[in-house]
Amino acid sequence: MAILFSFFTFLLLSLSPPQRTLAGDQSCRPTCGSLKLKYPFGSGCGCGSPRFHPYVTCEPTSNQLTLTTHTGSYPITSISYATSTLTITPPYMSTCNSMQQSPNLGLDWTSPFQLGPSTFLLLSCPSPTCSLAINGSPVCDSSSSHLCDSIYTCPSVTGLVLPMFPPSNSCCVYSPANFNSKGELDLRSLKCEGYTSIVSLQDYPTDPNQWQYGVLLKYEKGAFDSYDIDNKCNACEESGGVCGYAPPGNSFICACDIGYNTTTQCRVWMSPGTADALHARTGIAKPRQFLLFIGEYAKVICLSA
């Protein structure tokens, strides 16, 4: 106990007068646009997991979380922390509202992202699509060709220079999809003009206006992060901080919402007993509660004295 008291006394005496500052300059942001950012995602270098940083950033001008790969940059439209999945909406992907030619879509092998279970429809392919093959294996799932019939009722098919209601044998349901050895959905070698990807049919298999479009990706969390980091990160997030790392060694940091970093967590609520004891020991007016910030820049902050 004595050691604990002198620790608190040391903190109190070594610090500037207690004062609560609410700076909005948190170095690692807890949100990007409407998306909540939690580990392993981060708003920039030093935030989240170092394995995610080169691939995922919060674009400062558009406030849009973006995944960048060797084939392009893709807006991240949702993240599920419970299932370790995210959805990207490639700008040149077709949907029922807009059909267009698409470049190859690719993921980097070195990144922590893999293709999840979306349903790809390859559009405007050479017919008959049953002869489309990758490494000799047929690509198209003929049992789901009703999805092709549905998507080709969208008026925007003309954007792919297809006639209204074109024969759906120029469309191919590719599910589960695999990317080639370069990590790409290789439309060029299949000679398809475009693609769409469906995350969910939303219970309307015949109404492509109701479908949810996007490419579902899975991400690996923890594979290269130590148990220790995950544990520290939970405590940091629960205390209102954002998990990050300090290059070049990439040691764990917790970025706090009043503009500084700690090596543990942002605040610890003191029990009333500890607050009483601290008052008895130091004579400092007893606040109702102390917020204790620990780490590189230790601070004791009193609320509602």
Ligand SMILES: *[C@@H]1O[C@H](CO)[C@@H](O)[C@H](O)[C@H]1NC(C)=O
């Ligand atoms: C806190 O950490 C972030 C991410 O590593 C860094 O950008 C920022 O400069 C640090 N802030 C302080 C006050 O050290």
